[in-house]
Amino acid sequence: MQLIWLRSDLRQHDNTALAAAAERGPTVAVYLLSPQQWQEHDDAPCKIDFWLRNLRELSKSLGALNIPLLIRTAPHWDQAPAVLLELCRQLKIEAVHVNEEYGVHESRRDAAVAESLQAAGITFHSYLDQLLFKPGSVLTKTGTYFQVFSQFRKVCYERLHRSMPSLKQAPGKQSALNITSDPVPVAIEGFPTPGESLRALWPAGEAEARRRLDTFADVQIDYYKSERDFPAKPGTSQLSAYLAAGVISPRQCLHAALQCNQGEFESGKVGAVTWINELLWREFYKHILVGYPRVSRHRAFRPETEALAWRDAPEDLAAWQEARTGLPIIDAAMRQLLETGWMHNRLRMVVAMFLTKNLLIDWREGERFFMRHLIDGDLAANNGGWQWSSSTGTDSAPYFRIFNPVSQSEKFDSEGLFIKHWLPELAGLNKKEVHNPASAGGLFGVADYPAPIVNLSASRDRALAAFRNLPSRSSTGEGDE
Template identity: 80%
Template structure:
């Protein structure tokens, strides 16, 4: 008997570890419920619910191949070695197969499990699956991890030209086992289930992920570059939650995009090229996680920015979290997050820059709040995005480039369609006033909408001053 331990790879198709385990003989699958670990990692209740719903779908799909899915409980990952060792003894398991995950805790967990199993004579095999390239294989000429995306992308392009990652064959049905699948819990203590409205936005299962991918590749991908920045338009693939949970693989995404673009990723359809770039950004941030472990430890990628004098302003942070900033584009974006578990990518940058620059609040507060609410929360991408916006990360926005929420709003939601969708109290304003109700005249602007909480010009100056007073990178070099 061989075991596949499923984590963020909740799919039957194009699953490297599952295919490898199946080739060795009879297979059972295991999924661990680890509530205290999820809480420690700030996983959102809607994300945990999405995982469990996908595990249920996968259990049915595996059942058709006579592969039983077992559910075991371990409060934290520290307990994983003991739980898996016990299961392997119980079932006389010869080998355990996993798809690699990245991040310090994930690596430590897998090393501890491998050690415990090997002490019992069970072999542990891990496979490259959620990335195109093994971290550590895409390096600069001096042998270090890239810190700039455009240079990383160039090397990836060269590799993809010579060796496109292949899709992995789906296992065939095996002979029936005596073992029965366990029922998948629908709820986990400590995680309030989301509303049915939110669930309905994110149906579980590979069929849904595939439907979204096919629909995007067939109808939308060509317009992706032009429409992805407009939150009122359906310009994005809506696949991020499925990618984060591994219900669809990056290889499947890459192949679908290449198919629409005659196999090209550097010429042809600009929409397809732009979307493939986004897959490579995802790749880049996971490589950063491995190459620079400090980002897994809540540290700034650029050490000199650790000295920034962030403001301790709980009331301002709460206003941002609760969509009460008085800046419509910020509040509309935050309501979208709170109600749907997702936020449009352009707006993630806008609200992150507002929190870290205009409010001068530590990016870690925003990163944590996003993780606690995002259905597609992913440590590498979320950390990468927050550190980019706050000018503390790789390839980050120069500290003096600060998005103005008003100009972003006027540019990307010019008619206020997105704003009015999430802030119906502003529905009566015309398309000029809706971006800045306070300027609409009247003593208090719109009766039930707050005044802007900061003066954008003054708060911008405050941020610039805080960044200018940082020690230079050279001065910091001796303190790393």
């Protein structure tokens, strides 16, 4: 009997470990609930709810193939080896199959499980699945991991020209086993169930993920490059939560993009090429996680930035977290996150730069807050994005590149539609005033809306000074966006 241990791969189609297990013989699936570990990793309640809902859908589709899904609890990953070994002994399992996960804790967990099972004569197979290329296989000429995305992408392109990752066959129906699936819990203690309005935005299941991918590829991908930066437009694929939970695979996404672009990933439709680029960014940050494990340990990718004199400013941090900074684009973006579990990608950069540069608050505070609220929370992507924005990471924005939230707002939400949707108290302002109500005149600005908590120009100078004081920093000029 074969066991597939499901983790961030909650799908039946194009699932490498599931296909491999089913090929070898009768298969059972297991999922481990690890609430203590999830809390340590700052996983958001809406994310845990989303994963449980997807698990329920998966249980149904596996049930139709006579593959039972068992649920076990290992509150902390330290307990995973014992829990899985006991299950393997009960079911007389010959081999356990998993899809690789990345990050220091994940690697340690899998090594411990493999050792414990192998000592008991049970084989442990792990497969490349959530990435297009195995970490360690895309390297510089000197054999190190890339630190710059454009160089990494170039090698990925060369590899894709030579061979395209193929989709894995979904398993067929197997003979019924005398094993009953366990019910998937509706909720987990410590992770309150989100409201219906949030859940309705993110229906569970592979069919929904596929529908989103197909709609995006058929209708929106052509406009992706031109519309993806405008938060009031439906310019993005809305697939990130499904990718993070593995309800859809990057291979499926790549194939869909290629299909609508005559098989091209470097030329042809600029929207498709730009979107494939985003898939490669996701890939890049996971490779960074493996090549530079310190980023898994809350350390800056650029060690010299560990010396930055971040401000201890709990009131400013709370204003940012609670969407009351007095800068409409920041507050609208934070409300979007709090109410939907998701934030538009352009705005993730804008609010991150505001926190780390204008407020000079440690990027780790922002990274943690995002993880605690994002339905698509993913260590590699979230850490990569925060470190990029704070100029502590790989390929990062030069420290003197500081987004001005007001000019970003005027550029990407020129009519104020996004702002007015999330901040209805500003609905009465015209499209010029809505970006910066404090400049709209009137003795007290806008009723019910706070004055800005920081002076953008002075705070920018403060950030530049803090970065200039770091050791071994070289600059080529200064600019503002």
